[in-house]
Amino acid sequence: MTSNTRVVVIGAGLAGVRVARRLGELGTPALLVGEEEHRPYNRVLLAEVLAGRYAPEVIALPAPERLLRARVTGIDRAARAVHCADGSVLGYDRLVLATGSNPVLPPLRGLFTGTGELPEGVHAFRTMDDCLSLAKAVRPGVRAVVVGGGLLGVSAARALAVRGVQVVLAQQAERLMERQLDPDASRLVRRHLTGLGVEVHTECRVRDVRCVAGAVRSVELADGYALDADLVVLACGVHPRVGLAKDAGLEVDRGVLVDDRLRTSDPHIHAVGDCAQHAGRVYGLAAPALEQADAVAEFIAGRTDARYTGTRSLTRLTLASAGAPLDLAAFGEVEPRPGDDVVRLADATRGTYRKVVVRDDRLVGGVLVGELGTVGALARAWEGAEPLPEGGPLLHLLTNDGGS
DSSP, rough: TTTTOOOEEEEHHHHHHHHHHOOOOOOOHHEEEEEEEEESSSSHHHHHTTTSSSOOOGBBBOOOOOEEEOOOOETTTTTTTTEETTEEEESEEEEOOOOEEOOOOOBBOOOTTSSSSSTTTTTEESSHHHHHHHHHHTTOOOOEEOOOOOOOOOHHHHHHHHHEEEEEEOOOOTTTTEEEEEETHHHHHHHHHHHEEEEEEOOEEEEEEEEEEEEEEEETTTTEEEEEEEEEEEEEOEEOOOOOHHHOOOOBBOOOOOOOOOOSSSSTEEEEEEEEEEEEBOOSSSSHHHHHHHHHHHTTTTTOOOOOOOOEEEEEEEEEEEOOOOOEEEEOSSSSSOOOEEEEEETTTTTTTEEEEEETTEEEEEEEEETTHHHHHHHHHHHTTTTOOSSHHHHHHHHSOOOO
16 A cells, blocks of 8 residues: 555544554555544543543544544445535545444433434533533532443443532443443442442333423433432443444444454445444444554555454543542453352452452453552453463462552
8 A cells, every 4th residue: 555545534533543643653644534523532531521630632632634524424435435514525545434433322201302302401421512511511419310330321420429419320230330340349339439429229220301391300210210300411332333334335233344454345445443343343442442443554554464353351440539539440251150260359448359260271351449450460361361370370460569
């Protein structure tokens, strides 16, 4: 691929910015097209902006040289052209889709107004605009219901609580962050949120949003109980944003299907990040998105041996507060299978918890809450997927920082 190849990247999130910047470093300039009016930013840190910990400019990403603010409306594969809402047409030799994901809006009664807009006071929590709109409505004493107790819901509830909001967190599953944490770790997260004043309800399904004069006033649960609410935050997960790809006739399952070179069913079009599905998996996490971005940039720039073979990704979250922050990390399989070896270390006084799962002398997963001094060593052992050395190293791995 020559240095004057026309490369267009659609999507100015973490993955898209990384592709454009890496291509620039490799001598293949790319045009980055993003529809948000804000400077590209690190979406992972939006909760810190909501909490008042960071100003929006602090989480801005280094902007690539060529950035166009426009909304892409279609892809003409035959002409290798991208059409934008303002009427402009962008030709390409290589196109990279980094369109990210959209928030899941649950099928609640009363959720949408007659115009298809969310009622006043009801917010998704996905973009900088969502974050700034929420922050504008926050003041001490405001009553907020956060719907969803996964990673995003927990982060949003914590951010609102530290701003003085009266927060109720409604989680349909039996525990918080059930996809990442085991029951013991989840209980520590719940205890942390409760200590900040968050009222946590699990196994709790929201069925109705009640509004007066177009503004939310309460949320009704499946058992008929009503929660007063000035704000409702929808943190029910995301789904890959694949509309452009589907309309262009590319192969799509949950995400846009890609091979080890991140190529879609059209070899001139690649996909990375939240919108991409590789080897049956849509990651929806920052680390895989960045690895995919690096791989596709190297391939487009002419390194034909560049491949993406998957990411063994670690989930990490810091719940900061006026008191002690709560750090947590989880990776791999945190629930053991029959025959697995499990090592747990817990300190109720310090609120720390560490657990690893070993199968056939290999570390297959773990979860840590509290002090994370050992997470680097554990993650390396897990990512390497090599047999653990003999001599009972697990206790050392769990305690080599001198902690619990």
